[in-house]
Amino acid sequence: MFTSLDVQGLVNCLSQVPPVELQAVTLLRELRCTSATGGWFPAVQPDCVVEATRQLIDYIKSCATLLDKLKYLAPITLPMLEIPEWPL
Amino acid sequence: MNALDELGALPALLTTLMGDDPHLLLVQAVAWLDPGNLTAYQPDPRYIDFDYDAEDDLTVGLYVCRECFPAVYASVMQLQWQGVDERHITRCLLEGISTQLTIPIGSLEELRYGPPVDLCGVDLQLLDPDDAENPPFDRLLPLFADFGLSRGGDEPRDVQQAAFETAQVLIQSLTSRPETVYQDTAKLLLWMFSLSGNTAVDYTQEAFWENGFDMANWTPEDVALINDINQEARDFITSALNGLQILETDSALRKAFNRNVRTLKKAVQKATPQKQKRRNTHARTYPTDGDDGTAAFVRYTRWPDRP
Numbered sequence: 001m002f003t004s005l006d007v008q009g010l011v012n013c014l015s016q017v018p019p020v021e022l023q024a025v026t027l028l029r030e031l032r033c034t035s036a037t038g039g040w041f042p043a044v045q046p047d048c049v050v051e052a053t054r055q056l057i058d059y060i061k062s063c064a065t066l067l068d069k070l071k072y073l074a075p076i077t078l079p080m081l082e083i084p085e086w087p088l
Numbered sequence: 089m090n091a092l093d094e095l096g097a098l099p100a101l102l103t104t105l106m107g108d109d110p111h112l113l114l115v116q117a118v119a120w121l122d123p124g125n126l127t128a129y130q131p132d133p134r135y136i137d138f139d140y141d142a143e144d145d146l147t148v149g150l151y152v153c154r155e156c157f158p159a160v161y162a163s164v165m166q167l168q169w170q171g172v173d174e175r176h177i178t179r180c181l182l183e184g185i186s187t188q189l190t191i192p193i194g195s196l197e198e199l200r201y202g203p204p205v206d207l208c209g210v211d212l213q214l215l216d217p218d219d220a221e222n223p224p225f226d227r228l229l230p231l232f233a234d235f236g237l238s239r240g241g242d243e244p245r246d247v248q249q250a251a252f253e254t255a256q257v258l259i260q261s262l263t264s265r266p267e268t269v270y271q272d273t274a275k276l277l278l279w280m281f282s283l284s285g286n287t288a289v290d291y292t293q294e295a296f297w298e299n300g301f302d303m304a305n306w307t308p309e310d311v312a313l314i315n316d317i318n319q320e321a322r323d324f325i326t327s328a329l330n331g332l333q334i335l336e337t338d339s340a341l342r343k344a345f346n347r348n349v350r351t352l353k354k355a356v357q358k359a360t361p362q363k364q365k366r367r368n369t370h371a372r373t374y375p376t377d378g379d380d381g382t383a384a385f386v387r388y389t390r391w392p393d394r395p
Contacts (some may be wrong), residue, residue, distance in 0.1 A: 022114070022117060024117035024120065024121050025110075025113050025114060025117050028103075028107065028113055028116055028117055028120070029107055029113065032103060032104055032107055039099060040099045040102075040103060040116075040119075040120070040169075041103075041116075041120040041169065046162075046163065046166075049121065049162050049163075049166060050158065050159045050162040050163070052117075052121055052162075053121040053122065053158055053161065053162035053165065054158040054159070054162070056117060056118065056121050056122050057122055057154060057158055057161075060118070060122065
């Protein structure tokens, strides 16, 4: 049963989450534009672009959903925390 | 190196520099594949949903593609980066979206009303033999006449009720027959009397709006559902029109149909006062046949053998 989590515990927990490998980012990293191609973005096969776009949109949507959930997190009671001013 | 050469080399230099920073790389990926996310197509935070009325047609089209048809969205985004003009973009959106729908759209403006439903219900008040846009509908009038109904649907309520109950018995009788011809004829009656259970088959445009139904939303789930409804309706109407054509060409079957309608109408009308009496809340007995006794009348029907 979950009892408590301090800041360091949260940091340790989050740092163990592997980074998301987005196909779009991989493509940009691997096919960096050179002055020969002259463009801002690499030339990629259409089906590859479609897949990368689909993945990126899903990623953005899941981030937005997570952000919404974080906005409405229920308050957590901290029984160990002492507030001397409380009786005042 | 002159100023123009330096300017030409700028994209390569900047992309190289951005490539070293994961945050900038992500921003670059978004700018490349989902630039709308950085500017438009974002729902107003004051509203939960995207405001279709507040945006122009192109923005609505891009938003719909982003939500439901990512492949179309991706290809249109790349066209925008290539500097293709708005007219061509609009055409690509229209063609791309239409290929994903059972009922294609005619203009981006139609997207504001949700995934299109081809409502092709029959309403006697709207049947007009002179309406060139609805050629099959005037062919239904002779069949409605068998049931005592005519264009306009002005008959008294008891006549309409008897016709409806007669149709129900006929449908029950026809669906029990395995032959395709009778299955098609049953579908014809289900279409004529709005009994199919498919919204697109049972409702006219006017009836749909008058009932205050909400249109489906542009979500992948709703689009799949509407496509299924439209496809089912299309198959249903095709079968119904086959049934209509058979009734128009097969005189023996047409006679049997007419005879069955007359027989059942008499039986239904005869049974109606008894049924009303049984429905009287002060009466001591209550109906026991759950489906208004239609099953009991099926035995009166006679159909010729057909392959």
